[in-house]
Amino acid sequence: MAKLKYDSFYRYEEWTGILKQIQSEHPSFVRLISLTQTKQGKQLWLAEVNDPSTGPAEAKGAYYVQAGLHAIEGAGVTAALHILHSLLTVDSYRDLLKRVAFYIVPCVDPDGTDYALSAQVDIRNRYEPTFKKNELMPQDINGDGYVLQMRWRDPLGLYKEHPDEPRLMIRREPGDEEGVFYHLVQEGLIRDYDGTLPVNPRRVDFNRSYPVEWKPSAVTSAFPFSEPEMRAIAEFQVSHPNIFAGVDFHCGTHAVLRTAYKPDQQFHAGDLRTTLQIGKLAEEIIGFPLMSTDHYNFGGTPARLNGNSNDWAYAKLGISHYVIEVGFGLTSIGLQSDEILRSDDKTREEYTRRLLAFHDERGSRIFMPWRTCDHPQLGEVEVGGMMVGNARFMYPPDMTEVVPRTTGFVLKHASMGPRLIIANAEAVHLGARLFRIRATIGNIGALSTDVMQEGGSPDMKRPVTVKLVAGGIGILNRSSVHQTDSLAPAGGSLAVEWFIRAEESRHTVVIEASHPRTGTVRCDVSLKDS
Known part of the structure; x- marks a missing residue:
């Protein structure tokens, strides 16, 4: 696999060439998806990275990465490519790919990025x-x-x-x-x-075109997601409810930026606590200060950045999301x-x-x-x-120090997703091929299955669903499917129970627990006559 460069920034033909080379070398692990064409006819590429031995990407929790949302932010493109490269070349990350899929968009604005690099023009998008x-x-x-x-x-x-x-x-x-x-x-x-x-x-500023708190201004798009690149990004995110977390790489004053969708005193206490805890972890790993987006502006006076990716990720998607400012000239x-x-x-x-x-x-x-x-x-x-x-732009060699640290945080963040297990599963024989099936469904991940309790629109919130998967049985419960709105992190649990009548030929049943942000886990339960 080709080594990444740190002496200059990537243009469209270069980074698309890297994507295609990586895909050709790892065809079972990497799938390239064109989300749309830009106004100049370039492809907006997304790399889906997944270990197929444990199922398809859409059947697992997923982590979303994007960069190049602004034209003059080339180091972010390198940071996104470094994550992709690391997932496929560092052995310790292969286990993570078995349970988490990655969706990586190296450059949201290929048109503007190439224009900025070639013409040296002062442009956002x-x-x-x-x-x-x-x-x-x-x-x-x-x-x-x-x-x-x-x-x-x-x-x-x-x-x-x-x-x-x-x-x-x-x-x-x-x-x-x-x-x-x-x-x-x-x-x-x-x-x-x-x-x-x-x-x-x-x-036009792509990071002022998200619909959450959008207001018309001198830099917003004509209306939210009116630009084809942004609409394609939004449609992908909304149609993939398995995404539980993500980052958006930018190139400004060093910072890890968290959402300022609401003032802290009005924020849901649990959501704020989760956001601050993970943000502090990012601060430790990357070495950049954790800040709120409304304090990230010249002069130190809070200012609302309407229509940005962090607020969209919280209010609409309900995921754990940060903007990482990897640096610039100053x-x-x-x-x-x-x-x-x-x-x-x-x-x-x-x-x-x-x-x-x-x-x-x-x-x-x-x-x-x-x-x-x-x-x-x-x-x-x-x-x-x-x-x-x-x-x-930042001085390109600076990327050699910064980029590995940002990858370190992203992969740690991705490992913190919700994670279902099935514990204490048992079948008790009640006579005449009648059985009582019991189990506990637990979340051992660092995030709840909803991820954010108040964040996220109703259509993005899915229940944890538990059911028996087996033929040749009759389920005697009033309801054969158990559901709960969300399982809390680090030990949240749901006790489930069924009464069944099994045919003589049926010796096991399967308990299946699932959520889009965790994928599906299964447990075989043996049916034995007492």
Whole structure:
């Protein structure tokens, strides 16, 4: 199996090639599923990983992994591939595959990720034109293959070069008259230009398009799941009730993010306790601080991130789910999470200077010199500036340390799923081929069968079902099937009992207990005349 690379980030053809190679080398363990086609015709691949010797994936509890939900987050793609690679190459993980299936989507936004890596463009996912006058339409104007920035001199310009680092453009202070001032916009053409300063295009953010707490804004999709990639992801998750947990890899300030669907004081106590306990475990294994999504923003003031994957996973799916922020440019220069999140404009200027110096020392390029260009609408402009893709991404070699730790948590998290056993099964002969069958169904996993008690919509909650599977018997109970809404973790149990009449030829019966998030367990019970 090919080794993963840590010196650069994967583009579509590369990571799809890895998926196909892994599938060809492990055809019984890996199945590739195309969830949909992107707007540019790429396949949205999901890798189903499962040990078929213990049954199909849909008959087991499952763990869901996704990455590349944002275009400028290439390290997450590598993190997802590392999980897939580890499951098939590390012997100690093979036992986990016998009882847990994995669904891995290495890159939710193949179109945007390739665009960000090739054009070095500042984009969350994709642009959506509004067809307004003076709307900037990003594109390569000077033919260098990138979509960077444009600047032109104007005494009314709002930007100027940093006095100590001319590569860095900074905001003009009120009353400042010293130096040369510029207008600064993204490289591109301007729709119906009338001489007014261009306005930025509308940017669609996939992680603001989940329907839970969705609100229309400048970055949400037209309506929840209107983007084909997001709709396909949602349809897969809802149609697979065996998923009990998952992660969503992003690339920002180091953090393990938990849902902020409700304020903690309004959260179901058991759900909050489970979320915090597993989150703290992630903090220990990965080394990143556990945070709530509403505290994960610059300035330190709580802010609602409407329509995100964590809230969807809790409120709709009812699973144990975290967003893992594996890092970006500012973490590569050694900044801690609290330093980044509490920063203001001035400190971020200093951080960018340090980032430039960091890449200068290593010979990696994050700045394109300004070059004069004849713009068809603006006349003479300069094109260049920060190469946002390289500057925003973490320094690739950092992945060698971070990625194995994230895999360590994911596989530990996956091992904590609900797990049914059948204990104390017995058949007592009552005479004349009448028997009383008793057993206890227990959950020895670290999560309840519902996983979240209040989280999850009603259609996603399934009962634990227990029944006898055997021909040649008559079940005398009023109900032949036992059910319970949920079994608590680490010892939750249900006592079951049947009275049956068995034919002379019947010597055993089978007790079968099942739940989508655990799969099915069976126990043979011998019928012996006393």
